[in-house]
Amino acid sequence: MGKKGRLIEDIDTDQIFHNAFLHITELRQMGQYALGNLEGWKDFPGKTGPGDIIIAGRNFGAGSSRQQAVDCFKSLQTGMIIAPSFGAIYFRNAVNSGFPVMKCSKLADLIAGGLLKSGDKIRVNIRTGEGQNQTRKEAFFIEPMNEVQYNLWEVGGLFSYAKKTKKD
Amino acid sequence: MGATFSEKVLGAKAGKKVKAGEVVTVSPDYILSHDNTAAISQKFAQLGVDKVKCPDKIIIILDHVVPASTEKYAQNHKIIREFVEKQGISNFFDIHNGICHQVLSESGFALPGKLILGADSHTTSYGAFGAFSAGIGRSEVASVWATDKIWLRVPDTIKIELKGSFARGTFAKDAILKIIGEQGADRANYKALEFCGRAVKDLTLASRLVFANMAAEMGAKNGYFAPDSRALDFLKQHARTDFKPVFSDSDAEYEAVLKYDLSILEPQVACPHTVDNVKPITEVEGIKFHQGLIGTCTNGRFEDLKVAADILRDKKIHPAVRVLILPASRKEFLKALKKGIIEVLAEAGCVILNSGCGPCLGAHQGILAPGETALSTANRNFQGRMGSRDSKIFLASPATVAASALTGKITDPRKYL
Numbered sequence: 204m205g206k207k208g209r210l211i212e213d214i215d216t217d218q219i220f221h222n223a224f225l226h227i228t229e230l231r232q233m234g235q236y237a238l239g240n241l242e243g244w245k246d247f248p249g250k251t252g253p254g255d256i257i258i259a260g261r262n263f264g265a266g267s268s269r270q271q272a273v274d275c276f277k278s279l280q281t282g283m284i285i286a287p288s289f290g291a292i293y294f295r296n297a298v299n300s301g302f303p304v305m306k307c308s309k310l311a312d313l314i315a316g317g318l319l320k321s322g323d324k325i326r327v328n329i330r331t332g333e334g335q336n337q338t339r340k341e342a343f344f345i346e347p348m349n350e351v352q353y354n355l356w357e358v359g360g361l362f363s364y365a366k367k368t369k370k371d
Numbered sequence: 372m373g374a375t376f377s378e379k380v381l382g383a384k385a386g387k388k389v390k391a392g393e394v395v396t397v398s399p400d401y402i403l404s405h406d407n408t409a410a411i412s413q414k415f416a417q418l419g420v421d422k423v424k425c426p427d428k429i430i431i432i433l434d435h436v437v438p439a440s441t442e443k444y445a446q447n448h449k450i451i452r453e454f455v456e457k458q459g460i461s462n463f464f465d466i467h468n469g470i471c472h473q474v475l476s477e478s479g480f481a482l483p484g485k486l487i488l489g490a491d492s493h494t495t496s497y498g499a500f501g502a503f504s505a506g507i508g509r510s511e512v513a514s515v516w517a518t519d520k521i522w523l524r525v526p527d528t529i530k531i532e533l534k535g536s537f538a539r540g541t542f543a544k545d546a547i548l549k550i551i552g553e554q555g556a557d558r559a560n561y562k563a564l565e566f567c568g569r570a571v572k573d574l575t576l577a578s579r580l581v582f583a584n585m586a587a588e589m590g591a592k593n594g595y596f597a598p599d600s601r602a603l604d605f606l607k608q609h610a611r612t613d614f615k616p617v618f619s620d621s622d623a624e625y626e627a628v629l630k631y632d633l634s635i636l637e638p639q640v641a642c643p644h645t646v647d648n649v650k651p652i653t654e655v656e657g658i659k660f661h662q663g664l665i666g667t668c669t670n671g672r673f674e675d676l677k678v679a680a681d682i683l684r685d686k687k688i689h690p691a692v693r694v695l696i697l698p699a700s701r702k703e704f705l706k707a708l709k710k711g712i713i714e715v716l717a718e719a720g721c722v723i724l725n726s727g728c729g730p731c732l733g734a735h736q737g738i739l740a741p742g743e744t745a746l747s748t749a750n751r752n753f754q755g756r757m758g759s760r761d762s763k764i765f766l767a768s769p770a771t772v773a774a775s776a777l778t779g780k781i782t783d784p785r786k787y788l
Contacts, residue, residue: 217753262557296508
């Protein structure tokens, strides 16, 4: 995300989901506050739809361990987030939620090269990392999910996984 | 090839030799949560498990919004107290104890070689005592309560060698800000930081806590100091259980070695709105601010309050600023109280708050209005963190905040020490 093809870096968890709403525990109520504290993106929840893919700059989700910063996107049924890197705890939270966060170190090059633009229709294979830009008929690559991430994603997150292990 | 501290601790827990990059499933020694225990207990209920697996591993400390500022927070605290009762959790610390990272440390849970996980990003703090400690998410905590298991990726390690001793007016806070400023807020993402070098033996445990606490602001999974006689002497008095110190092998493999000389360090200030936007104080001197905050889990211990009092003794804070004192714990508050430090700070015009997180995360007790600026000893200055998104936060050492409180603008503390 960003204007004129420049990705915003270091989007922190305070910008993604502000402290003022941390008391909210219901997933469906969280979406309306997603990116509410990020300059120029306050209207994001009204503009996004299910399956949308968010492209962001490095260190997305830096900072606090608050899980609402992941859950707010699940609430909006965001498809996945692709960034060159993520805040460490943010990445864990997303993996554990079964929400696809995907790394792509070459993201800035793809955008600078015009291979990826806001509004493009893209498909990504999370197992192989193969990406297709259907709008521009271009192929690209991201890092595929590792084994742990894929296993948790497949069952719908740590919770379903823990329930399953409990039964086994 | 030898192993790093992190490889050894996680390897011992996994019951095999492990290398950085491997993912292991382990059972932690302690799991910390705070006011977010209310939400975690709701998540736990969804798992369909009645009882937590190991109640003695669970540590719950109420600190984020204490005493409760609204009915919603009061209700959350009530849910937590009932949960604690029902689950037979003995390591529960109610609102009067202080900030979780200080309380857990001073209560002797932060022990060498232990694996401590917490639903708070600054759980990295306990590396000051030689523990492997890392922040995790809420769902994970609920899951660990139920299963006593968690997956962790063994981190690569960056070694940070510190040499020299602090020049007048500079402190641990200045050093870690300098390091984060140069290396960047994501330099250590998913990695461990090992603080070592000749300077370490002279660092107080309170100062080591500053480094380990702020390792999180470089993105680190954990921060680590090898436990030395200073740490072990403290633990002799305070340790809750037996422990076995774990050290990196001399031929362990590091991702990078960074070297810093403390003796050439100037006071540092992190400018809005990221912790790595760091400048030497000479470049930001004179910037006016409205609210000073001295305290928090980063810089709210006795030595921090004392240096502030040394600067503010027999003086008054500038009429255009307000200064909040937020001790890291009741114990640290009492130490300062008995030494007359709290009196000096109150006489100078500071507001003495009860120990907790309150203003640091903009929860209550000192929210910033639009257009206001804070100068704080906390660990984070993200936009809007202390209140209005149109406010600014600068981060500095307690000495810098105290000296600046006298003038109403950012001031070099070396003029007052």
